[in-house]
Amino acid sequence: MIPYWEEELETLPRKKLEDLQADRLRNTIARAMQSEHYRKLYESKGISPDSIKSIEDIQKLPFTTKQDLRDNFPYGLLATPKKDCVRLHSSSGTTGTPTVIFHNQHDLDSWANLVARSLYSTGIRDTDVFQNMSGYGLFTGGLGFQYGIERLGALSIPAAAGNSIRQIKLMRDYGTTAAHAIPSYLGYLFEVFESEGLDPKKDTQLKHMIIGAEPHTDDTRKRIEELFGVKAFNSFGLSEMNGPGVAFECEHQTGLHVWEDAFVAEIVNPQTLEPVPDGEIGELVMTTLDRQSMPVIRYRTRDLTRFIPVKCPCGRTHRMIDRITGRSDDMFIIKGCNVFPMQIEGVLMKIPEVGNDYRITLETINKNDIISVEVEMKKGTFKGDLEELNKLARRITHDIRDEILVKPEVKLVENNSLPKSAGKAVRVFDNRIKS
Numbered sequence: 001m002i003p004y005w006e007e008e009l010e011t012l013p014r015k016k017l018e019d020l021q022a023d024r025l026r027n028t029i030a031r032a033m034q035s036e037h038y039r040k041l042y043e044s045k046g047i048s049p050d051s052i053k054s055i056e057d058i059q060k061l062p063f064t065t066k067q068d069l070r071d072n073f074p075y076g077l078l079a080t081p082k083k084d085c086v087r088l089h090s091s092s093g094t095t096g097t098p099t100v101i102f103h104n105q106h107d108l109d110s111w112a113n114l115v116a117r118s119l120y121s122t123g124i125r126d127t128d129v130f131q132n133m134s135g136y137g138l139f140t141g142g143l144g145f146q147y148g149i150e151r152l153g154a155l156s157i158p159a160a161a162g163n164s165i166r167q168i169k170l171m172r173d174y175g176t177t178a179a180h181a182i183p184s185y186l187g188y189l190f191e192v193f194e195s196e197g198l199d200p201k202k203d204t205q206l207k208h209m210i211i212g213a214e215p216h217t218d219d220t221r222k223r224i225e226e227l228f229g230v231k232a233f234n235s236f237g238l239s240e241m242n243g244p245g246v247a248f249e250c251e252h253q254t255g256l257h258v259w260e261d262a263f264v265a266e267i268v269n270p271q272t273l274e275p276v277p278d279g280e281i282g283e284l285v286m287t288t289l290d291r292q293s294m295p296v297i298r299y300r301t302r303d304l305t306r307f308i309p310v311k312c313p314c315g316r317t318h319r320m321i322d323r324i325t326g327r328s329d330d331m332f333i334i335k336g337c338n339v340f341p342m343q344i345e346g347v348l349m350k351i352p353e354v355g356n357d358y359r360i361t362l363e364t365i366n367k368n369d370i371i372s373v374e375v376e377m378k379k380g381t382f383k384g385d386l387e388e389l390n391k392l393a394r395r396i397t398h399d400i401r402d403e404i405l406v407k408p409e410v411k412l413v414e415n416n417s418l419p420k421s422a423g424k425a426v427r428v429f430d431n432r433i434k435s
């Protein structure tokens with residue numbers, strides 16, 4: 001027998017899984033209608049739990065957007081009395097009204113189970129020592145992983161983000177075998193290992209790395225695997241759906257299984273809002289099925305992905321999504337071409353001389369919009385050999401132009417010289433003069 005964490009639930013035949021979803025969706029609607037927002041909305045449209053006969057009927061329900069969460073800030077989507085809630089997580093709100101999600105004890109238990117199942121599916125066990133290098137606090141990557149690791153029974157090290165020398169010391173002192181971090185931080189952490197004269201492959205016992213919270217390419221993953229001598233697993237989540245533990249790669253790394261007993265995932269065309277055929281890229285729309293305090297139904301994530309229409313060798317029946325190619329609001333238009341930052345990362349991470357960080361700046365010079373890309377080099381690349389550096393800059397310029405159809409200005413910079421952000425990487429700076 002394959003020891004799945006919740007084997008029965010994770011290998012349910014599709015029909016049974018979809019019946020379970022429909023059941024839970026009816027409950028979710030009933031609960032959501034205890035909140036001011038969904039009660040008004042659903043009553044005005046004649047929607048009730050009985051509107052759902054099968055899971056496809058979810059398409060009859062209106063979408064929820066980030067704006068709805070903001071308009072109802074803070075308590076308008078709360079479906080249980082405030083006194084039953086035991087925690088909230090909130091976005092930082094630096095760009096306007098924050099959004100907030102409330103949890104009761106059931107919600108936190110359910111979330112911890114999902115994270116534990118996710119970690120288990122990658123091969124992590126209660127014998128592992130798990131170092132969580134994620135920001136703790138309102139950001140869900142801290143506490144979200146913490147309770148999941150504990151639920152799985154592994155030894156947790158709540159290291160939190162930053163302080164790289166201490167991270168390395170913790171890893172070495174306690175024999176860390178598994179860790180979680182955002183991918184952009186790991187490139188930097190590797191450089192700190194190097195500057196300490198250490199090699200994570202030889203000087204740590206790391207085997208599993210969980211990476212997520214920001215878009216990254218498959219080549220970035222491969223780099224992390226090579227630099228640290230680990231298998232790296234993609235973890236997807238968003239605060240509106242709890243946080244981590246929404247979709248996760250299992251040990252086969254064939255795609256990210258969405259935990260469909262706890263969420264409904266749909267992928268729609270962002271213009272028409274109609275479902276796209278399996279395998280086609282569109283916007284991910286998510287619904288909570290097991291959250292009591294604050295159900296969120298048909299939430300438009302803005303994340304772009306596709307369903308991977310294959311069966312995973314692990315035997316789980318929960319559908320897989322592909323890695324996020326970007327967010328619809330990440331895209332920028334330059335000289336009439338639509339560009340996603342991940343296209344540029346895709347080019348850069350294929351080039352062995354390129355280091356682990358880069359920065360894209362858009363500006364207007366002489367009424368002309370230009371895109372420049374600063375690219376960190378690997379340590380010691382072409383020390384002082386100007387001709388080789390120019391050759392490399394020309395190659396990068398050419399490869400990026402091939403990908404995005406616009407010629408960038410490429411500037412090669414020293415290893416580890418670009419400013420680092422404390423949390424998720426900020427890679428695009430749009431300083432154009434808007435006419």
Ligand code: AMP
Pocket residue numbers: 091140211212213214215216234235236237238239240243301303323324327
């Ligand atoms: P937050 O709610 O602040 O944790 O941000 C959630 C957002 O982070 C998602 O909507 C995605 O845009 C992004 N994100 C989270 N995990 C991943 C991942 N594994 N790959 C790409 N983007 C991710």
Ligand code: ZN
Pocket residue numbers: 250251252257312313314315316
């Ligand atoms: Zn699988």
